[in-house]
Amino acid sequence: MNVNLQFLALTVLKIVAVLAYVYALLWVMGRSSRLVKVLGIVAAFAIVQIALTVKVGKSPILNTFDVGLLFQACTMTMVALGLNLIYGFNGQFSLGQWGFYGIGAYTAADITFRWVNRDARGLLVAGVGVALGGLLIWAINRFLRRYRGVPVLSAFTIYLISVIIAGAAAVFFGNALQPALAPLFGTKEAPGILASPAVLQVVFVLAALIAGAFAAGVSFLFGLPVLTLGSDYFGIATLGFTIVVNTLMVNSDTILPFPEMKGGRGMIGIPKLTTWFWAFFFMVLVIIIMRNLVYSSTGRAVLSVREDETAAKAMGIDVAAYKLLAFVVGSFFAGIGGAVYAHYIGFLSPGTFSFLVGFNPLIIVVFGGLGSMTGTVAASFGWIFFLEGLLRVLLSQLGTEAPTWRFVLYPLALLMLMLLRPQGLLGSVEWGFLRAPRILSRPRPAASTAPAPAGK
């Protein structure tokens, strides 16, 4: 037995520290004073940033391995929060988040990859396509509201045609504008204004948002027909979605017209733009959006769909629309997570997005507790640091079959959890910021004696 005890102790310490960090972050975000809130977030960011830069001896306090774990935990938090919104809060058993994660990763990577190779078409086509497609979907959605009970297939057909038109227009637009922008990139010797690092940062943020929006758009088109299927079939269909997306990734240079993605060999040369700032920024953004959504009237409607569809319908809640809303928002989070991941790792291979790996967010959500945002965030960090940081290293010290043993232990843990504590480790406990705002439990001003109308 050559297990390194010092390493073991250190990793356990790290896991505790990370969980304490998450708790502190959520606690400080939940303070009522805005100043404290902002200062706390900045401090939380700064602590890690300092640990990244200040060197003790030769290496910084947080080495590259730990930073990698932190970034992965941030990404996983985004994906898992999205899944928790869909599955935990809305009750739709989705196995497709990994597919949207992959779509986000590849989209964002393609945009920045093309940009650093002096090709603006990635950004232009994706940006215009997403904007135009979103606009069309919004307009059609408004138009279809004039009708009662439009058949899903008809709505889907209309949306599909409009999205195809938007895509074609975006491609045309991008190709038309590229010659005008090309000179601004300059040459390798004399980089133009568009090749400057500052612009690249902006492009990265845009790419991440576009990737999220693109994933959301795909999830809208996919979810519209599929969400009507009912829970089990929905699960299978979304699993199929992940498999199909993975197949397309493997053949991205043959079936899809993206030679730079290099199919099954994996996409290399993605600029590594994810810094701790961006990972932290996007994670906090996702947490804030998620929390505010869940405790809004929309969130209550989403929750009511999970509790009882029939009762929700009777209260005048458009069940189908709220299912779709949760699915789209959750996929948006997954897409952003994918973008952050792609620019952290710098290399995308279809194997990363295989559906077997895609069960990880589900396991995290189940471990953390369905419908518990805190549980998801904590479980994401704990999961990554425990399994990637501790178990993988320990097992690889023990023998050569490490990856396989990990996958033998996951399902056993999952089984034990399901049999012993099906509500997840944290149940429905929420910490600090993620706790329900107190204003909800206060009695409403007595405007009428009738009970308050259902939030909508």
Place this chain on the structure above:
Amino acid sequence: MHQAADLRTTSLATRRAGARLAWIGQGFLLLVALFAIYTLGRNLVNNPVLFAQIVVSGLQLGFVYALIALGYTMVYGIVRLINFAHGDVFMVGAFVSYYAVARFRLHQWPAAVFPGLPAGVVILIGSLTVMALSMIVCTIMAVTIERVAYKPLREAPRIAALITAIGVSFFLEFFGALNFVFSPRFIPYERPFDVVTWYIKDGIHRVTEGQAPPAGSVTFSNILLFIILASILVQAVLQFVVHRTKLGKAMRATAFDKQAARLMGINVDRVISFTFAIGAAFAGLGGVLYAIAYSSIWTQLGILPGLKAFVAAVLGGIGSIPGAFVGALIMGQAEALTMGYISTPMRDAVAFTILILVLLVRPTGIFGEPEREKA
């Protein structure tokens, strides 16, 4: 939120009936169907031999799916659980037969015990023994899984059981991938009997070994015949069991209403175990036949056939045994035609596309009965 503005412009009463827009979706479906028929028809006319060959390979695939789909449809019909581990039971069946044949030479036992037997009888009895062994191992495994993992969760939310099923499936795949269990690699499968291929051109002729069949002929092998025979036999046995025996009656009663069945003195737990057992036995048989037909096995072999067989069961109407059979045949053809005429990687995509389309148009599947409202 937006509802308020919405209600101002168009109140519910003034909204027009959306059913008026149904033609758009129907037209879309019609276009897709016409396009598919046109593509198939054109290919059929251009090269009927190739088309027939593809159909034959689709038959082989479809009958294997049928064997797996039966287990899915029966289990789902009774406990409303997508038994994710079913595909892995199928995998275990293939591996058991591999060890029986390649390591222990079980298919040769009649020759060792009765040296005078003709070769044909030896191979037949030997192969059947290997299959029986796989079926028995799979049955024991499935019943154990059901007892350990699913039974404690029978009253829990259905999704908990589903997650457990996923966990069991993962466990079987990766536990099997450990070196001391099976192997993480692809293993070339050793067949218990030799492949004999025939070709159809001016009558049926046997392909002599080492020679390609003449151009413009459709080939098929004894494996295809065996798969079809086994599949039909299993179907017949199952029909008999479900419709003619007391146990089958109990199964149908349990599927219809578990509580009422229990009140009628049916041992529901035993019926459920039996359902798992019978499904697993067929999956084990399917695993052996699949491995013989495609001659390469690894521990994740069962995932995709399992999923596709589930889709086939849904397509035919979940809970219906003839439905699973017909659905599996359709799936096999769809997959083979996609491989032949669109592209090989899209074979997985077509299965799920069909699932979505079928559920949209006919949510209960081809043979399914409209489901009663249940909590």
